[in-house]
Amino acid sequence: xxxxxxxxxxxxxxxxxxxxxxxxxxxxxxxxxxxxxxxxxxxxxxxxxxxxxxxxxxxxxxxxxxxxxxxxxxxxxxxxxxxxxxxxxxxxxxxxxxxxxxxxxxxxxxxxxxxxxxxxxxxxxxxxxxxxxxxxxxxxxxxxxxxxxxxxxxxxxxxxxxxxxxxxxxxxxxxxxxxxxxxxxxxxx
Numbered sequence: 001x002x003x004x005x006x007x008x009x010x011x012x013x014x015x016x017x018x019x020x021x022x023x024x025x026x027x028x029x030x031x032x033x034x035x036x037x038x039x040x041x042x043x044x045x046x047x048x049x050x051x052x053x054x055x056x057x058x059x060x061x062x063x064x065x066x067x068x069x070x071x072x073x074x075x076x077x078x079x080x081x082x083x084x085x086x087x088x089x090x091x092x093x094x095x096x097x098x099x100x101x102x103x104x105x106x107x108x109x110x111x112x113x114x115x116x117x118x119x120x121x122x123x124x125x126x127x128x129x130x131x132x133x134x135x136x137x138x139x140x141x142x143x144x145x146x147x148x149x150x151x152x153x154x155x156x157x158x159x160x161x162x163x164x165x166x167x168x169x170x171x172x173x174x175x176x177x178x179x180x181x182x183x184x185x186x187x188x189x
Contacts, residue, residue: 006136006153008121008155011160018113021060023134024044025159027066027113028106032091037104040068042077046107047147050163053134053152053173055090063090063151063175065184069108070164078164081174081183082087088151090172110161115177131159131170138172140187148174151182 127153166188
């Protein structure tokens with residue numbers, strides 16, 4: 001399977017914490033370099049860890065996904081990829097300049113690890129689930145710079161815990177393949 005062909009994902013709960021550089025949701029990040037836990041631009045609090053993605057290529061690289069947790073009904077600008085209320089970046093690579101990061105190894109998360117399992121969508125009957133996949137083309141149109149690559153489309157229906165992507169929204173992660181800096185945003189109907 002080439003890197004342009006999407007790999008469809010579902011997630012299975014793990015009995016033990018995952019310490020390997022694999023695609024997963026929940027748990028704690030498996031840092032490949034020094035920890036760089038993103039902080040909310042508005043509050044300065046650590047963002048909540050959503051998950052990590054094993055990136056394609058010969059060497060081991062991970063993309064890390066975070067989003068600010070809503071507090072007291074306050075809706076942060078998590079829909080905007082550059083508001084500093086969500087983060088996606090790679091290691092090796094660097095976080096974006098519009099939020100700060102702290103050297104925290106652990107922080108807020110959504111609960112236990114759920115490891116990704118790939119599947120062929122043609123091999124199972126459609127049961128109303130979402131469409132989560134790595135690679136391929138996202139189902140939104142974007143004017144992204146030439147060095148940005150679509151990494152992950154994450155349908156909130158497929159996430160094994162609550163994330164606020166609006167009303168059954170979908171998240172999209174992109175990575176600058178030269179710097180490892182990323183962008184994440186979500187969209188809903």
